[in-house]
Amino acid sequence: xxxxxxxxxxxxxxxxxxxxxxxxxxxxxxxxxxxxxxxxxxxxxxxxxxxxxxxxxxxxxxxxxxxxxxxxxxxxxxxxxxxxxxxxxxxxxxxxxxxxxxxxxxxxxxxxxxxxxxxxxxxxxxxxxxxxxxxxxxxxxxxxxxxxxxxxxxxxxxxxxxxxxxx
Amino acid sequence: xxxxxxxxxxxxxxxxxxxxxxxxxxxxxxxxxxxxxxxxxxxxxxxxxxxxxxxxxxxxxxxxxxxxxxxxxxxxxxxxxxxxxxxxxxxxxxxxxxxxxxxxxxxxxxxxxxxxxxxxxxxxxxxxxxxxxxxxxxxxxxxxxxxxxxxxxxxxxxxxxxxxxxxxxxxxxxxxxxxxxxxxxxxxxxxxxxxxxxxxxxxxxxxxxxxxxxxxxxxxxxxxxxxxxxxxxxxxxxxxxxxxxxxxxxxxxxxxxxxxxxxxxxxxxxxxxxxxxxxxxxxxxxxxxxxxxxxxxxxxxxxxxxxxxxxxxxxxxxxxxxxxxxxxxxxxxxxxxxxxxxxxxxxxxxxxxxxxxxxx
Numbered sequence: 291x292x293x294x295x296x297x298x299x300x301x302x303x304x305x306x307x308x309x310x311x312x313x314x315x316x317x318x319x320x321x322x323x324x325x326x327x328x329x330x331x332x333x334x335x336x337x338x339x340x341x342x343x344x345x346x347x348x349x350x351x352x353x354x355x356x357x358x359x360x361x362x363x364x365x366x367x368x369x370x371x372x373x374x375x376x377x378x379x380x381x382x383x384x385x386x387x388x389x390x391x392x393x394x395x396x397x398x399x400x401x402x403x404x405x406x407x408x409x410x411x412x413x414x415x416x417x418x419x420x421x422x423x424x425x426x427x428x429x430x431x432x433x434x435x436x437x438x439x440x441x442x443x444x445x446x447x448x449x450x451x452x453x454x455x456x457x
Numbered sequence: 458x459x460x461x462x463x464x465x466x467x468x469x470x471x472x473x474x475x476x477x478x479x480x481x482x483x484x485x486x487x488x489x490x491x492x493x494x495x496x497x498x499x500x501x502x503x504x505x506x507x508x509x510x511x512x513x514x515x516x517x518x519x520x521x522x523x524x525x526x527x528x529x530x531x532x533x534x535x536x537x538x539x540x541x542x543x544x545x546x547x548x549x550x551x552x553x554x555x556x557x558x559x560x561x562x563x564x565x566x567x568x569x570x571x572x573x574x575x576x577x578x579x580x581x582x583x584x585x586x587x588x589x590x591x592x593x594x595x596x597x598x599x600x601x602x603x604x605x606x607x608x609x610x611x612x613x614x615x616x617x618x619x620x621x622x623x624x625x626x627x628x629x630x631x632x633x634x635x636x637x638x639x640x641x642x643x644x645x646x647x648x649x650x651x652x653x654x655x656x657x658x659x660x661x662x663x664x665x666x667x668x669x670x671x672x673x674x675x676x677x678x679x680x681x682x683x684x685x686x687x688x689x690x691x692x693x694x695x696x697x698x699x700x701x702x703x704x705x706x707x708x709x710x711x712x713x714x715x716x717x718x719x720x721x722x723x724x725x726x727x728x729x730x731x732x733x734x735x736x737x738x739x740x741x742x743x744x745x746x747x748x749x750x751x752x753x754x755x756x757x758x759x760x761x762x763x764x765x766x767x768x769x770x771x772x773x774x775x776x777x778x779x780x781x782x783x784x785x786x787x788x789x790x791x792x793x794x795x796x797x798x799x800x801x802x803x804x805x806x807x808x809x810x811x812x813x814x815x816x817x
Contacts, residue, residue, distance in 0.1 A: 402690025405622025
């Protein structure tokens with residue numbers, strides 16, 4: 291269906307109006323709808339992810355501390371440049387690799403970067419937060435326990451190997 | 458061709474119009490996004506990695522009490538028409554439906570269905586848990602989903618960050634990973650031109666709206682999906698409460714708009730409703746879009762009690778079964794567009810005739 295106004299572009303907005311007890315429906319393309327002051331989903335739904343992705347790689351941002359747009363996540367090899375292109379992170383480790391960056395983004399997207407919702411019993415915050423390798427060992431042990439419980443021996447073997455290296 | 462009878466309720470239990478406010482609110486969906494630790498997200502995953510994700514999930518799922526009587530579909534093994542069919546039933550996302558083609562048949566994408574619960578594997582995130590309920594039922598829906606989430610979380614190494622919460626491929630889902638959406642029919646607000654104001658208001662209170670099929674889909678037949686925009690910094694209950702409050706308000710606005718229409722333009726509304734019904738009842742060729750718009754008019758008529766003896770359930774059923782892949786499934790000759798329009802019109806006529814005969 292073409293736009294009732296310009297007769298060229300494909301109509302995207304279908305506007306039904308009642309004026310003096312008469313119903314009229316207009317089919318408008320986005321440009322003509324905008325020109326007539328009709329609000330559309332596209333103009334209402336402003337979204338900071340796009341702005342953020344566009345601002346990546348500009349000087350003065352927090353990524354300097356994280357090695358710039360070329361620095362790669364040690365787990366998956368993904369870079370901020372990749373994130374900019376796809377809008378998707380490569381793996382869970384990316385959240386630690388680009389932590390300062392993502393904290394900034396999460397605050398802009400959600401108004402907060404602090405999770406306050408559900409967590410599984412096994413991921414509950416430790417009473418005395420361990421740091422560095424000690425924490426990594428603790429987490430791996432916990433994952434190993436769960437892997438064995440769920441009879442996921444392939445994963446268990448992998449976790450056991452990683453534990454050996456750390457210990 | 459898959460046997461849809463294998464799916465409990467055909468995956469369409471949410472259509473039965475038994476839920477609260479089901480005249481205006483068609484359905485409630487809640488989903489949770491989860492990923493497995495130590496595995497790349499699917500934007501960077503290799504074929505063996507995706508297979509390992511599926512294997513891990515499969516082993517856990519088989520042992521869950523909820524899985525009894527459930528069914529699994531491997532997307533790579535489905536015929537293209539069946540993928541669309543599952544998508545039209547809202548059982549798999551568009552992303553999952555197209556994954557097999559994009560990954561050359563090596564997506565290892567799957568969907569598990571059991572009752573109102575579903576679990577998509579190897580979508581954008583490793584796991585997408587979802588639940589569908591009839592009508593406006595946010596807390597009931599989430600309660601069902603929470604149980605599945607706990608069961609999966611106790612058996613799988615789920616990626617979690619002490620500050621950021623559950624980690625997802627897209628940061629817009631991080632934290633709770635929760636997206637709740639309510640499919641709502643708002644012809645009154647559209648006809649009274651109040652809809653733009655309402656939609657704009659939604660975005661100001663942290664909610665968003667989409668079309669019938671979710672992200673990236675167009676609004677057809679005056680159906681809107683309202684959902685939470687943010688997923689982090691609030692508890693699951695807070696997110697659900699907030700959406701619930703706003704939906705209740707929108708329903709009130711819609712009811713007011715309908716009363717205004719009845720008061721100020723009764724003849725026009727009655728005429729519009731009955732014309733829509735007459736076209737659906739007797740037309741010989743119907744496009745999908747036209748059908749959706751006519752169904753919207755008839756649904757309004759049923760809500761305003763202008764059309765007696767027509768059930769909301771029948772209207773819900775028509776919404777699903779008049780979609781292209783569903784029509785194709787009824788008629789395996791894979792009809793041309795014109796034939797499909799004719800097939801659609803004849804299907805709608807038969808359903809409405811049957812309903813009228815029952816009511817007479």
